[in-house]
Amino acid sequence: MATTLQHFIHGAAVAGGSGRYGDVLDPTLGVVAKRVPLADRAETEAAIASAAAAFPDWAAQNPQKRARVLFRFKELVEREMDSLARLLSEEHGKVLADARGDIQRGLEVIEFSCGIPHLLKGEFTEGAGPGIDMYSLRQPLGVVAGITPFNFPAMIPMWMFGVAIACGNCFVCKPSEKDPSVPLRLAELMLAAGAPPGVLNVVNGDREAVETLLTDPRVQAISFVGSTAVAAQVYATGAAHGKRVQAMGGAKNHMIIMPDADLDQAADALIGAGYGSAGERCMAISVAVPVGDKTAEALIDRLRPRVESLRVGPSLDPDSDFGPLVSAEHRAKVRAYVDLGLAEGADLVVDGRDFTLQGYESGFFMGGCLFDRVTAAMRIYQDEIFGPVLSVVRAGDFEEALALPSSHPYGNGVAIYTRDGDAARDFASRVQVGMVGINVPIPVPLAYHSFGGWKRSAFGDANQHGMEGVRFFTKIKTVTSRWPTGIRSGAEFSIPTMR
Numbered sequence: 001m002a003t004t005l006q007h008f009i010h011g012a013a014v015a016g017g018s019g020r021y022g023d024v025l026d027p028t029l030g031v032v033a034k035r036v037p038l039a040d041r042a043e044t045e046a047a048i049a050s051a052a053a054a055f056p057d058w059a060a061q062n063p064q065k066r067a068r069v070l071f072r073f074k075e076l077v078e079r080e081m082d083s084l085a086r087l088l089s090e091e092h093g094k095v096l097a098d099a100r101g102d103i104q105r106g107l108e109v110i111e112f113s114c115g116i117p118h119l120l121k122g123e124f125t126e127g128a129g130p131g132i133d134m135y136s137l138r139q140p141l142g143v144v145a146g147i148t149p150f151n152f153p154a155m156i157p158m159w160m161f162g163v164a165i166a167c168g169n170c171f172v173c174k175p176s177e178k179d180p181s182v183p184l185r186l187a188e189l190m191l192a193a194g195a196p197p198g199v200l201n202v203v204n205g206d207r208e209a210v211e212t213l214l215t216d217p218r219v220q221a222i223s224f225v226g227s228t229a230v231a232a233q234v235y236a237t238g239a240a241h242g243k244r245v246q247a248m249g250g251a252k253n254h255m256i257i258m259p260d261a262d263l264d265q266a267a268d269a270l271i272g273a274g275y276g277s278a279g280e281r282c283m284a285i286s287v288a289v290p291v292g293d294k295t296a297e298a299l300i301d302r303l304r305p306r307v308e309s310l311r312v313g314p315s316l317d318p319d320s321d322f323g324p325l326v327s328a329e330h331r332a333k334v335r336a337y338v339d340l341g342l343a344e345g346a347d348l349v350v351d352g353r354d355f356t357l358q359g360y361e362s363g364f365f366m367g368g369c370l371f372d373r374v375t376a377a378m379r380i381y382q383d384e385i386f387g388p389v390l391s392v393v394r395a396g397d398f399e400e401a402l403a404l405p406s407s408h409p410y411g412n413g414v415a416i417y418t419r420d421g422d423a424a425r426d427f428a429s430r431v432q433v434g435m436v437g438i439n440v441p442i443p444v445p446l447a448y449h450s451f452g453g454w455k456r457s458a459f460g461d462a463n464q465h466g467m468e469g470v471r472f473f474t475k476i477k478t479v480t481s482r483w484p485t486g487i488r489s490g491a492e493f494s495i496p497t498m499r
Contacts, residue, residue, distance in 0.1 A: 003034045005180060007043065007204055008187040010050035011197025017043060022177040022206070027093035027324040028314045030362030034091075036177050039205035044172075044212040047201040051143040051170035052218050054198025059140045059168040063117040066166055070114045073193035074107055080189070084182055088153055089315040091179035093324040093364065094277045096316060099154075105444070106158030109465045112447035113166035119470050120167065132482045138474040140168030141220040141244070145213045147234065148183070149226045150176035150326055151280045157183050159451070160223045161200055163469035165190075169220075173202045174213060178326055180204050214238045221473065223464065224248065225282070228384075228410070228456050235459035246472055247459040248452065250384040251412030254287040254405040255441060256427065258398070258418035259295045265439075266417040267302035273415075273441035274390040275310055275368050278322045279334075282457075283413050283435075283442045286385060287374075288392045289401045296394045300349060300372055303390070307350040307368040310388075314360060324364040325387060331364045334387030338369050341380040341391070347372040352388065376404065384410065398423065406432035411454030413443050434458065 005024070006013040016037020024034035039047075058066075077084065085099035094102070113119075122136035146160035153175060161171040175183040183202050190200045203209055213219055214237045221244035224234045228249030238245035255273070257266045273285035288303075290296040313320035325331040335353050342348055352367020366388060374381050374391040381391055395401035405414045415437035416427045424438045434453035437443030445451055445466070452463030462472040 008202040039209045047203040050198040069194045076189045103154040106155035108447040110162040113162040116166035137477045144221040145172040150178040164473045252410040253413040256416040257290045261417040269441035279388040344378040412457035
């Protein structure tokens, strides 16, 4: 019988009371492994109420004390790295090495957040006017919430709640119902690290839980990562209810390969960035843009054998390059896109649709697929496929290659491979994409910078983590002070000036 998971509200595991449940699958075996409760409005409101009750005392803690809790949390997560990675792999399907990377990139934001005593420092001006000093404060918002996707069940929750909690907010996390066990365990570890009950709550659910978070007046800010369609809806609904919203959507990330590039290096980078985690990454490279037919032919010659030799296997097998897709429905969607690419006239160089693994025939596996001669008019180029499918779009020259990612509706990440510093500098300056890699295939910024795309890849004007995250999860207050020795007698009816 499948294990039944619970919510984590006010420092305790809480059984679901809505009577509705979702299935948590083991993608490798293709079976139901657990049941997850889907919260109704009342259960979601209980998590919000817990955060609201905890907020005054948590916000009043000095930043050093909050940082010490995060230091202990980091130690506990590192201590449980192997068990957390295994739990993540079993529910998501990504291989263990990738699962550890998922956790580690989240921990890097926790490390950044441990510097919150410095990050919250305001500004001060002595003598801004006669006897007048001015200073600014950064103060927490209150109850904030995060709605996180299935593809990074450790990293993205930590990107959100690490900064938010460090700033003095209390957090409600609504993880993906496809793989909720790691976020639930992280909340338990935060409690063990010394965070009071209510500082970090996890409520499982679907649309009803999301709508409650978006409309409840106690929730001051929403951070979201998911598909573009849902991101747009989250942004519009949250903003209409007076909340700050950062909503990260889909992507179609390009890699430009210049004629002078090291093609073996570029091909290796494409294999890792295109097929790692079965392509279920918002920063996956799904479009290769070789400049010139000679470059394209040489690149295809290198890619074909690499794609054909990809080791697709069980997520817990250390020899697997990537594991199964997250569900049978998602695999069917990815296969349908490959069918569509053929119908649109693209050349399918490597066909992984019918891949099966002996002993795991019910698993949600799919081999790597490689398309050549894809055009910008094709839907397989326009849409985010989110699977192990790489499309090669040939460009005649640098300007054509630059125009492809710049004109695409998505603008999350892009990379260029070249030995020419002038071309790389010009590309980085002019390309209309939010994150750029130069000879770096997946340009996810480190924790002390910020993550965020442009165009249909992001809604709202605040990026995640780094100082952008601190600004998003705080409000600024500016104080102007003057003491009696500098105050003239009598009423003043004009607006104060510094003259």
